[in-house]
Amino acid sequence: MTLPPDQSRVPSPESLVPCPEFGVAGKAGGGMNLDPRPSVICARLKKIKRVIAVTGWKGGIGKSVTAAVLALILGKKGHRAGLLDLDFAGASAHVVLGADGLFPKEEKGLEPPFISGVKFMSVSFFSKKKAVPLRGANISDAIIELLAITQWGELDFLIIDMPPGINDAALDIIRLIPRTEVLAVTTPSVMARAVLERSLDLYKRLKVPTLGVIENMTPQPGRPPKAGPQSKMARSVWPGGGVRQNLAGDIRFDPKLEAALGSPEKLLKTIFAADLEKISRAIF
Amino acid sequence: MIYYHLLMHEWALAESVIKTAAEHFKKEKLKKLSEAGVVFGELQAIDKEIFSFALEELVKAESKILTGCKFKVIDEPAAFKCRVCGKEFTLKSLKKTAAEAEYIHFIPEMAHTFLKCPKCSSPDFEITAGRGVYIKYLTGEK
Numbered sequence: 509m510t511l512p513p514d515q516s517r518v519p520s521p522e523s524l525v526p527c528p529e530f531g532v533a534g535k536a537g538g539g540m541n542l543d544p545r546p547s548v549i550c551a552r553l554k555k556i557k558r559v560i561a562v563t564g565w566k567g568g569i570g571k572s573v574t575a576a577v578l579a580l581i582l583g584k585k586g587h588r589a590g591l592l593d594l595d596f597a598g599a600s601a602h603v604v605l606g607a608d609g610l611f612p613k614e615e616k617g618l619e620p621p622f623i624s625g626v627k628f629m630s631v632s633f634f635s636k637k638k639a640v641p642l643r644g645a646n647i648s649d650a651i652i653e654l655l656a657i658t659q660w661g662e663l664d665f666l667i668i669d670m671p672p673g674i675n676d677a678a679l680d681i682i683r684l685i686p687r688t689e690v691l692a693v694t695t696p697s698v699m700a701r702a703v704l705e706r707s708l709d710l711y712k713r714l715k716v717p718t719l720g721v722i723e724n725m726t727p728q729p730g731r732p733p734k735a736g737p738q739s740k741m742a743r744s745v746w747p748g749g750g751v752r753q754n755l756a757g758d759i760r761f762d763p764k765l766e767a768a769l770g771s772p773e774k775l776l777k778t779i780f781a782a783d784l785e786k787i788s789r790a791i792f
Numbered sequence: 793m794i795y796y797h798l799l800m801h802e803w804a805l806a807e808s809v810i811k812t813a814a815e816h817f818k819k820e821k822l823k824k825l826s827e828a829g830v831v832f833g834e835l836q837a838i839d840k841e842i843f844s845f846a847l848e849e850l851v852k853a854e855s856k857i858l859t860g861c862k863f864k865v866i867d868e869p870a871a872f873k874c875r876v877c878g879k880e881f882t883l884k885s886l887k888k889t890a891a892e893a894e895y896i897h898f899i900p901e902m903a904h905t906f907l908k909c910p911k912c913s914s915p916d917f918e919i920t921a922g923r924g925v926y927i928k929y930l931t932g933e934k
Contacts (some may be wrong), residue, residue, distance in 0.1 A: 540927060540929050541926055542812055542930075544805070544925065544927055546808075547808050547811040548808040551807075616803040616807075617804030618801055631899065636891075640901075640904065642904055646904060650901040653899050656808055659804070
């Protein structure tokens with residue numbers, strides 16, 4: 509499978525911005541106190557062609573399912589795909605994929621295990637079904653550690669399952685992987701609209717490329733999915749502004765999705781996956 | 793034994809130390825980097841033998857400009873302070889299984905998942921010292 513036609517968005521390895529240093533590691537006792545880990549993050553991600561952060565601004569809107577199924581779809585198409593779950597507080601991509609019993613392999617770092625053709629890394633490997641109660645600075649430290657020790661190798665796409673909102677994790681990813689492209693997920697709820705508009709505006713000001721907005725759980729079962737800003741939902745719910753312009757497509761509410769969770773094979777046969785596959789063809 | 797060393801995740805952190813030291817060497821336009829003080833935080837429990845082996849191998853293979861640099865290991869005991877009750881405590885006062893220690897070894901922040909304040913049992917504590925690996929100092933000749 510060849511890469512999508514829009515190669516202008518794909519950064520070349522030479523265009524990669526060096527990882528910024530943290531400088532002071534904040535330890536007691538004086539001295540330089542250099543945190544060495546950020547220096548290797550660019551090298552770890554050097555052979556990854558595109559980094560896509562699947563994000564959204566509310567919980568429970570389908571970010572993790574979208575990220576995981578998107579990685580499965582890309583893998584099925586023949587792309588080398590990876591999935592990184594950075595939602596430390598609510599890690600659930602492993603539940604979506606049914607990744608129980610897997611663990612990274614030590615190989616000059618940690619090599620992510622494969623699940624249905626997708627390389628997968630998650631904090632869930634290390635928390636073992638327990639809560640991960642981290643404050644902001646701890647989240648940053650854990651993200652840097654994970655990025656510094658994970659050996660992804662060559663990938664066409666690394667999909668990152670982000671926690672909700674623009675918070676420590678989002679700001680860290682923007683800072684540490686400046687070439688990250690954002691794919692936003694929302695729902696038809698009017699509650700999501702204002703915060704979505706503000707967030708898109710912020711990404712624009714931060715100069716983070718936005719691939720588009722996916723509207724999930726569109727309540728029109730049986731209706732053929734439509735992609736792009738001219739879809740019915742785009743016209744009715746998002747009458748103007750950045751959201752409508754950025755709408756990548758909608759995904760119908762799929763009552764059978766829940767039963768498919770935990771099985772990549774079943775997931776790929778859902779209406780959810782069919783609609784997402786159509787959107788992925790339009791944006792990649 | 794050597795093959796086992798090559799597999800360990802310490803290699804990735806040793807690589808970051810070498811890369812940072814090499815960047816400092818170039819940035820400061822040094823003729824020679826004579827010594828690097830590398831702190832090993834007790835919480836992450838890095839294997840010193842493996843780490844030192846990785847440093848030597850990486851200098852030989854990828855960073856010859858650091859040849860002759862002495863890497864001095866500095867142990868830093870882990871220290872914690874509870875944000876809820878203010879209790880200050882050490883790692884030795886905490887219980888953890890071998891598996892939990894392994895997860896903390898990979899991601900030290902997992903301490904908040906598996907460890908708790910010995911006084912009030914809260915996981916909301918600060919790691920005030922001894923988290924992981926960092927470079928305390930680099931000395932060289934201009």
